[in-house]
Amino acid sequence: xxxxxxLQKLATFKEATSLPLPSTASxxxxxxxxxxxxxxxxxxxDPALFSSQALSSGSAASRAxxxxxxIRLLNVHLRSEVLSRxxxxxxxxxxxxxxxxxxxSLRPAAASLSSSxxxxxxxxxxxxxALLSHSLQLSHLLASADLLHHSSRLLKLAxxxxxxxxxxxxxxxxxxxxxxxxxxxxxxxxxxxxxxRLLAETGARLRSDAAAAVERGMDNSNQNDIWCxxxxxxxxxxxxxxxxxLINKYxxxxxxxxxxALDMKAISSSNSSFGGxxxxxxxxxxxxGGGKRAxxxxxxxxxxxxxxxxxxxxxxxxxxxxxxxxxxxxxxVLFLEEVxxxxxxxxTERVWEALVxxxxxxxxxxxxxxxxxxxxxxxxxxxxxxxxxNLLERISRDTDVKGVLPALSPEGKEQMVAAIDMxxxxxxxxxxxxxxxxxxxxxxxxxxxxxPSKDQISRLISRIQEEIEVVRMHGHLLLLVLHEIGKVLLxxxxxxxxxxSTGPEARQVTGPATPAQLKNFTLxxxxxxxxxxxxxxxxxxxxxxxxxxxxxxxxxxxxACDSVTSLFQSMLDRLESCILQIHEQDFGVHGLDAAMDxxxxxxxxxxxxxxxHFRSEFLSKLLPPSxxxxxxxxxxxxxxxxxxxxxxFFIRHAALVRPLSESGKLRMARDMAELELAVGQNLFPVEQxxxxxxxxxxxxxxxxxxxxxxxxxxxxQDLPPSVILHHLYSRGPDDLQSPxxxxxxxxxxxxxxxxxxxxxxxxxxxKTTLDDYELRVRTRGDKEFSQVYILMLHIGxxxxxxxxxxx
Numbered sequence: 001x002x003x004x005x006x007l008q009k010l011a012t013f014k015e016a017t018s019l020p021l022p023s024t025a026s027x028x029x030x031x032x033x034x035x036x037x038x039x040x041x042x043x044x045x046d047p048a049l050f051s052s053q054a055l056s057s058g059s060a061a062s063r064a065x066x067x068x069x070x071i072r073l074l075n076v077h078l079r080s081e082v083l084s085r086x087x088x089x090x091x092x093x094x095x096x097x098x099x100x101x102x103x104x105s106l107r108p109a110a111a112s113l114s115s116s117x118x119x120x121x122x123x124x125x126x127x128x129x130a131l132l133s134h135s136l137q138l139s140h141l142l143a144s145a146d147l148l149h150h151s152s153r154l155l156k157l158a159x160x161x162x163x164x165x166x167x168x169x170x171x172x173x174x175x176x177x178x179x180x181x182x183x184x185x186x187x188x189x190x191x192x193x194x195x196x197r198l199l200a201e202t203g204a205r206l207r208s209d210a211a212a213a214v215e216r217g218m219d220n221s222n223q224n225d226i227w228c229x230x231x232x233x234x235x236x237x238x239x240x241x242x243x244x245x246l247i248n249k250y251x252x253x254x255x256x257x258x259x260x261a262l263d264m265k266a267i268s269s270s271n272s273s274f275g276g277x278x279x280x281x282x283x284x285x286x287x288x289g290g291g292k293r294a295x296x297x298x299x300x301x302x303x304x305x306x307x308x309x310x311x312x313x314x315x316x317x318x319x320x321x322x323x324x325x326x327x328x329x330x331x332x333v334l335f336l337e338e339v340x341x342x343x344x345x346x347x348t349e350r351v352w353e354a355l356v357x358x359x360x361x362x363x364x365x366x367x368x369x370x371x372x373x374x375x376x377x378x379x380x381x382x383x384x385x386x387x388x389x390n391l392l393e394r395i396s397r398d399t400d401v402k403g404v405l406p407a408l409s410p411e412g413k414e415q416m417v418a419a420i421d422m423x424x425x426x427x428x429x430x431x432x433x434x435x436x437x438x439x440x441x442x443x444x445x446x447x448x449x450x451x452p453s454k455d456q457i458s459r460l461i462s463r464i465q466e467e468i469e470v471v472r473m474h475g476h477l478l479l480l481v482l483h484e485i486g487k488v489l490l491x492x493x494x495x496x497x498x499x500x501s502t503g504p505e506a507r508q509v510t511g512p513a514t515p516a517q518l519k520n521f522t523l524x525x526x527x528x529x530x531x532x533x534x535x536x537x538x539x540x541x542x543x544x545x546x547x548x549x550x551x552x553x554x555x556x557x558x559x560a561c562d563s564v565t566s567l568f569q570s571m572l573d574r575l576e577s578c579i580l581q582i583h584e585q586d587f588g589v590h591g592l593d594a595a596m597d598x599x600x601x602x603x604x605x606x607x608x609x610x611x612x613h614f615r616s617e618f619l620s621k622l623l624p625p626s627x628x629x630x631x632x633x634x635x636x637x638x639x640x641x642x643x644x645x646x647x648x649f650f651i652r653h654a655a656l657v658r659p660l661s662e663s664g665k666l667r668m669a670r671d672m673a674e675l676e677l678a679v680g681q682n683l684f685p686v687e688q689x690x691x692x693x694x695x696x697x698x699x700x701x702x703x704x705x706x707x708x709x710x711x712x713x714x715x716x717q718d719l720p721p722s723v724i725l726h727h728l729y730s731r732g733p734d735d736l737q738s739p740x741x742x743x744x745x746x747x748x749x750x751x752x753x754x755x756x757x758x759x760x761x762x763x764x765x766x767k768t769t770l771d772d773y774e775l776r777v778r779t780r781g782d783k784e785f786s787q788v789y790i791l792m793l794h795i796g797x798x799x800x801x802x803x804x805x806x807x
Contacts, residue, residue: 171235443495587664
């Protein structure tokens with residue numbers, strides 16, 4: 001058998017030691033469950049703690065004896081274990097001896113290997129040291145060469161920079177030198193440091209020249225200068241901070257101009273006369289005699305402020321326009337994208353927001369801190385508003401370039417106008433107060449019987465016109481003032497309505513005009529004058545402005561009408577009662593005497609007397625003289641309406657007259673002539689009444705036409721169908737009853753019903769009587785109907801067709 005090597009023997013020993021020992025049950029397993037001995041098995045056993053507990057328990061001797069007995073058992077157990085495992089332990093001991101012998105033979109080989117490694121280390125150490133030394137020298141040489149190369153390039157660039165006159169090219173070289181110095185670590189080289197000190201001076205000069213070029217271009221609207229300056233900043237790598245600096249500078253300039261405009265101390269010191277009597281007090285209120293000069297100085301400073309704000313905004317817009325147009329060479333990226341990110345406000349928006357904020361803050365402070373400024377800007381708000389409006393208009397006009405965003409948005413303009421809203425509110429309140437106080441003075445609440453004079457009304461109208469003229473050229477402000485004037489007119493209408501008399505004295509028409517009626521006449525004329533003149537003023541204003549006054553003027557007109565409407569209604573009732581007496585006149589009488597009687601009917605004589613009385617006692621005081629303006633007044637409209645109603649009312653009841661003989665037709669014709677004369681002379685020119693007058697003129701010949709001629713007569717076009725149908729009853733047989741007869745109504749009752757119905761509903765009532773007539777004829781067994789019946793059916797069917805087509 002071949003002998004085993006030491007390493008193999010060592011492996012055999014490892015295998016032997018790894019064999020498992022036979023397991024036997026320990027007779028002392030019960031100790032593990034013992035409450036005292038189980039503590040010795042814990043990994044965290046503390047002898048001091050165990051002894052302390054044993055001593056404190058009071059039975060230390062018994063426990064010690066118990067422990068000695070347990071130790072004896074453990075020793076017996078260990079001895080038993082050793083004896084039971086003796087063959088295994090002996091085999092392990094033999095393996096250990098064999099391993100020790102193998103290891104002793106390995107020691108010379110290990111010593112030989114260690115000696116060889118030491119010799120190799122000594123042989124390699126010298127070349128390694130030489131290699132490290134040469135590598136370090138090479139690294140130092142390369143670093144020195146690199147520093148020399150870049151230093152030489154920096155010096156050449158610095159020399160080129162000194163010879164360059166182009167600012168943009170100089171800025172580009174400056175940036176390259178700066179990058180070369182920072183990135184290549186050229187600090188500490190004396191010649192380089194000298195150049196860098198000169199470079200700092202050159203950079204400061206470039207920045208100064210570039211900023212001057214940009215500001216010059218912004219102020220003079222020269223975009224080429226702005227572009228040249230921005231190119232310099234871009235080449236320096238400082239475009240964004242440079243633009244930010246410019247924006248902040250112009251913000252500060254605008255805010256400073258606003259603060260200076262409202263600095264009352266500066267206004268005081270600007271005029272040496274203010275220092276003595278008439279100067280500005282600490283509270284910002286001018287002393288006696290200095291208010292006018294201080295006010296003019298304030299307005300002059302505000303004008304300068306507006307000019308400065310215009311300059312600032314247009315300058316920033318010029319900057320923004322160049323940034324929007326110019327692109328970076330090679331990359332073609334807009335300059336604007338270098339200084340602005342999407343979602344951020346534009347440059348003009350940022351500056352305008354700052355200016356508006358400063359302006360609003362100064363205005364608010366001036367309102368609360370200086371009563372003088374508050375008074376000046378409140379009384380002169382149209383002038384202040386005009387300044388702001390002109391500023392916004394100038395900026396919009398000067399920045400309105402195709403393809404470029406304007407400097408201001410509609411929201412930005414509204415923000416500037418809103419900054420002076422507090423003075424607008426005060427101005428409107430003052431306007432309302434002035435006019436309302438005057439209305440209260442001429443219409444005192446405490447006195448119901450007093451009414452203003454014509455001169456007071458004229459002065460009120462003049463004051464309203466003055467308020468309008470002040471703001472006439474400012475559309476927005478004009479509308480606001482008109483709203484306040486509308487409130488004043490409503491107050492005036494309320495006070496005038498309170499003065500209107502409405503009792504029986506105001507409605508009587510039988511006697512002379514009463515004092516109550518004369519007062520109502522005066523109120524009506526005053527309100528008419530206000531309505532006419534304010535309406536004339538409104539017509540010269542834009543239509544949207546005139547619409548603002550329409551509701552309040554309508555209320556004025558309504559009160560003026562109400563002051564005399566009851567009187568006109570009483571006059572109309574009186575004249576209608578006269579006409580209703582036509583039914584008491586006998587128009588069915590026959591004979592030559594009746595035909596030759598040229599006297600007017602009794603009802604017509606009473607009608608004429610009433611119209612003459614109305615003319616002399618009432619209308620002469622209400623209607624303008626014939627030489628006056630022909631413009632229609634409230635009373636003129638009421639008289640026209642009354643005259644038209646009288647003519648229609650007469651034709652209606654003349655058509656209801658039944659029976660109507662030839663002599664009765666002549667009398668009715670004379671009555672119509674008398675009616676026309678009485679209305680034309682005492683009420684209103686009948687020729688100007690239109691359709692009612694044409695109907696009256698047509699009805700007169702119609703009553704003389706034969707029934708067969710009626711249907712083809714052109715006169716019927718000027719008459720309502722109900723009038724023709726009612727007149728035909730007077731030509732028909734007795735058993736053809738009119739609705740008046742069939743329903744047993746009085747003429748007044750039937751007339752009231754006619755007023756509330758249309759022509760189609762009136763025809764339905766008439767058709768009922770025609771159906772009754774048809775039934776009677778058929779009941780009698782007659783085969784022919786009256787010619788009037790057939791004509792009425794034709795007229796009614798034509799009326800139905802016309803009504804259907806209109807619908």
